[in-house]
C-alpha cells in the first residue's frame with residue numbers, strides 16, 4: 001500500500017492511497033483539526049476521475065469542519081472516498097488497505113460509514129486503525145435533527161409548529177431518507193419518496209403509506225418541503241429555477257453546487273436550512289458516544305438543532321444575508337474562539 005501526500009490549499013492533509021494487491025484507490029482529506037480530531041465519512045462510489053474524487057472529498061471534509069463547529073462539538077472535519085462500485089468492488093482486503101492508509105494519519109481522522117459503506121465495513125477498517133465509529137447507526141439521529149430543522153423552517157415561513165398535512169418530498173430512501181420518511185409520517189405529514197435503487201422507496205412506503213414517484217422528477221415536484229437525502233450538488237444553476245417548494249431541509253451533505261446558490265433560493269423565496277447545520281444530528285450523536293455520554297443526552301442535543309436553524313434563519317433575515325452565509329459565520333466564530 002502506498003500513500004502520496006498532495007499539497008492542497010485550505011486542507012491540512014490530503015492523501016492519495018493505492019494498493020495494487022486489493023485494487024484500492026482512495027482519497028483521505030483532513031480539513032481542519034483546530035477543534036479536535038477530524039471525524040468524517042467513508043464514501044464508496046464510482047467517480048469519473050481521481051480529480052473528481054479529490055474535489056468531492058475535500059468539499060465534504062470542509063463541510064464536516066463547519067458542521068462540528070456550528071454544532072459546538074470539539075471535533076474537526078475530514079472525509080475519505082474509495083473509488084469503485086461498492087456492489088462489485090468492495091472486498092475485505094480493500095477495506096483493510098483503506099484502514100491501513102487511515103492509520104498513517106495517527107488518529108487525526110476518525111471514520112464513520114456513509115454512502116456505499118456500512119457499519120460492519122467500518123468495524124473491519126477498525127481492525128487496522130483506531131479510533132473508528134462503528135457502534136451505532138447515526139442515521140436515525142440525523143433524521144431526527146432534520147425533522148426539527150424542518151419544523152423551524154416551517155415556523156419561520158408560516159408560523160406553524162406542527163407538520164400535519166405538510167407535503168414533504170424526500171429524495172433518497174437510504175439510511176437517513178427512510179428514517180426521515182418514518183418520522184414525518186408519524187407526525188402526519190404527506191410524504192412522497194423516490195430512490196434510484198429499485199425497491200428502496202417502495203419498502204419504506206409500504207411501511208408508512210408514503211407515495212412513491214420516479215426519482216428524476218422528484219426535485220421539481222410541487223411540495224411544501226424538499227428534503228434531499230441522497231448525494232450532494234442537486235441545487236445547481238440549472239435546477240434552481242425548476243424548484244416548486246417553500247423550504248429545503250434534508251440530510252444530504254453539500255446540497256448546493258456553490259454557496260451563491262443560497263442567494264438564488266432566497267430570491268425565489270425558498271427557505272434553505274444550511275445542510276451542515278440541519279444534518280448534524282448523526283455527528284452530535286457520535287461525538288456524545290465518543291465522550292461516553294448517554295443516549296438521552298445525545299437526543300436532547302440533537303433536538304436543539306431546531307434552535308440552531310431558527311437562529312440561523314433569524315440572523316440571515318436581520319442582516320440581509322443568505323442562510324448559508326449566516327451558518328458559515330456561526331461556524332467560523334466558533335473556530336476562531
Ligand SMILES: NC(=O)c1ccc[n+]([C@@H]2O[C@H](COP(=O)([O-])OP(=O)(O)OC[C@H]3O[C@@H](n4cnc5c(N)ncnc54)[C@H](O)[C@@H]3O)[C@@H](O)[C@H]2O)c1
Nearest residue numbers: 115138139142172174175176195196215230251252253282
Ligand atoms: N448517515 C448519516 O447519519 C448522515 C449524516 C449526515 C449526512 N449524511 C448524508 O446524507 C446523505 C444520505 O446518507 P445515507 O447514509 O442515507 O446514505 P445511503 O447510501 O444509505 O442512502 C442514499 C440513498 O440515495 C439514493 N439515491 C442516490 N441518488 C439518488 C437520486 N438521484 N434520487 C433518488 N435517490 C438517490 C441511493 O440509492 C440510496 O438509497 C448523504 O449525502 C450523506 O453524506 C448522512
